[in-house]
Amino acid sequence: MTDKMTEDDLTAVVVQRLEATPDARLREVTQAFVRHLHAFAKEVRLTDEEWFTGITFLTATGAMCDQTRQEFILLSDTLGFSSLIDLINHSDVEALATEPTILGPFYVPDSPERAFGDSMVEYDDGGEPAIFTGIVTDTEGHPLAGVLLDVWQNAATGFYAVQQPGVQPATNLRGRYRTDAAGRYEIRTVRPVPYPIPADGPVGQLLRDTGRHEWRAAHIHVKASKDGYEPVTSHVFDRESRYLDSDTVFGVKDSLIEDFVAGPDGVLVCEHPIMLASAAVELAGAHD
Ligand code: BEZ
Ligand code: FE
Secondary structure: OOOOOOHHHHHHHHHHHHHHOOOHHHHHHHHHHHHHHHHHHHHHOOOHHHHHHHHHHHHHHHHOOOOOOOHHHHHHHHOOHHHHHHHHHHOOOOOOOOOOOOOOOOOOOOOOEOOOOOEOOOOOOOOOEEEEEEEEEEOOOOEOOOOEEEEEEOOOOOOOHHHOEOOEOOOOOEEEEEOOOOOEEEEEEEOOOOEEOOOOOHHHHHHHHOOOOOEEOOEEEEEEEOOOEOOEEEEEEEOOOOOOOOOOOOOOOHHHEEOOEEOOOOOEEEEOOEEEOEOOOOOOOOOO
8 A cells, every 4th residue: 555645745745846946046935935835734724714715815915906005015014024024134133223114005206305494294284293303324423414315204184195186285295305414304294193004905804803903103204315325214103102012014113213392492303313324335256
């Protein structure tokens, strides 16, 4: 009598079949993916019905995607996977540079260039006036002039301009600023507010089914870049915001939480230092 195939035999056969993949990286990724996918099903003893539920969920997730809605990215965000990829690729825990966080779906390139101290508020919906300011330095504390800060945030209603065409001007609450000769930046804005990520699709249903909520803690997004330095995509969180401990996309990092405190004229000020690491230099012959 011949031996019956075991679960582990099957995994090994599939991994072996992929051994012929000509591209070494594709081979590595697909073999590891198969190993982990099989291990997951074996660990939870996945039933036929559960597998079909998973297929139905993924089908609905794909059907929800169009030019303006990317439900797979929301799935990645809410499973902490986007933040994991960010940590793997853009974070060196030993380094002093500002910690990165996810880009999110509401970034719009080519925001208007605005001068030091200018407001990015183009539409008044009752937001609390605030000044977002600070210094950008290298990791040794030297001020960096001419750093490009691409900034965007939501309005007091919770919506980004891109979510409300015809209500907010398209460039409301976003802008590109530069640090001055002393490395400082200053942006007039409004205090950001917590907001729910789009939750009317399968990802929102999964959040509810797992006893979670769809809220993000209040934040301002900032992408900082300058030639010769590693660019960083990050956030600044309001220390008084709800959801700092349960941000639905796992974006909060302690070093990115700041106070909004009333200045002499009563306007709130949020002071946030940003540090950029020098770009990794590829030395000729470094691999020899
Ligand atoms: C955001 O911060 O804009 C965002 C990030 C992930 C999902 C939805 C929104
Ligand atoms: Fe956001």
